[in-house]
Amino acid sequence: MILFHSPGACSLGIRLILEEIGQPYATRIIDVKTGAQRHPDYLRINPKGKVPALLRPDGTLLTEFPAIALWLARSFPQAGLLPEGLEAEVRALELIDQIVATLHMRGATLAMLPQKFVSDPGAQTELRLHGQTVVQAGYEALAVRLAGADYIMGDYSIADAAAFYLLNWHARIGVELNDTLQGYMQRMMERPAVARALATTG
Numbered sequence: 521m522i523l524f525h526s527p528g529a530c531s532l533g534i535r536l537i538l539e540e541i542g543q544p545y546a547t548r549i550i551d552v553k554t555g556a557q558r559h560p561d562y563l564r565i566n567p568k569g570k571v572p573a574l575l576r577p578d579g580t581l582l583t584e585f586p587a588i589a590l591w592l593a594r595s596f597p598q599a600g601l602l603p604e605g606l607e608a609e610v611r612a613l614e615l616i617d618q619i620v621a622t623l624h625m626r627g628a629t630l631a632m633l634p635q636k637f638v639s640d641p642g643a644q645t646e647l648r649l650h651g652q653t654v655v656q657a658g659y660e661a662l663a664v665r666l667a668g669a670d671y672i673m674g675d676y677s678i679a680d681a682a683a684f685y686l687l688n689w690h691a692r693i694g695v696e697l698n699d700t701l702q703g704y705m706q707r708m709m710e711r712p713a714v715a716r717a718l719a720t721t722g
């Protein structure tokens with residue numbers, strides 16, 4: 521498998537999952553800070569021009585965080601990253617989609633990169649504040665889930681890989697982590713797979 525990844529991007533979550541699985545994989549760096557995702561060489565591989573993207577052993581490319589995470593969990597069940605059954609699957613997707621589609625795309629992106637959407641400095645400030653409000657509400661909801669549990673779904677799962685990348689952006693977003701979320705991040709970073717993912721091309 522080959523993961524197309526940008527340091528510091530949401531593709532870090534997929535690295536966490538790959539490290540938990542422990543199967544061989546390679547990482548190709550597509551640094552979105554330099555615009556590498558729009559280079560023709562990468563667009564030939566992934567016309568969406570986004571990371572993460574995963575080239576699978578059969579030679580096909582899979583994109584979109586929730587789809588990649590689910591495929592990995594179901595393809596390597598021995599890693600125990602998602603309990604069996606439809607209910608566990610939809611609950612995991614419910615959480616991951618909220619993190620990626622709402623908190624990341626409609627919150628963090630606006631807070632971190634308002635200049636991508638508007639040039640007016642006042643409008644940028646408004647967008648940043650709106651994004652921070654969305655993320656703040658999402659962080660509070662995650663903290664409620666984690667008040668009585670070590671991980672988002674109780675046991676460690678692919679939902680934690682998504683939560684980790686979003687919480688890891690807190691300083692860039694400008695939203696603080698409360699004690700519960702700080703404890704969770706500490707717990708996550710003590711997992712050898714998370715430490716390995718961060719140590720290489722986090």
Ligand SMILES: N[C@@H](CCC(=O)N[C@@H](CS)C(=O)NCC(=O)O)C(=O)O
Nearest residue numbers: 529530552570571572584585586620
């Ligand atoms: N819906 C996509 C979102 C992926 C995404 O937005 N990735 C960002 C990095 S965190 C990216 O590739 N940005 C480059 C760009 O938008 O040009 C997914 O679930 O994978």
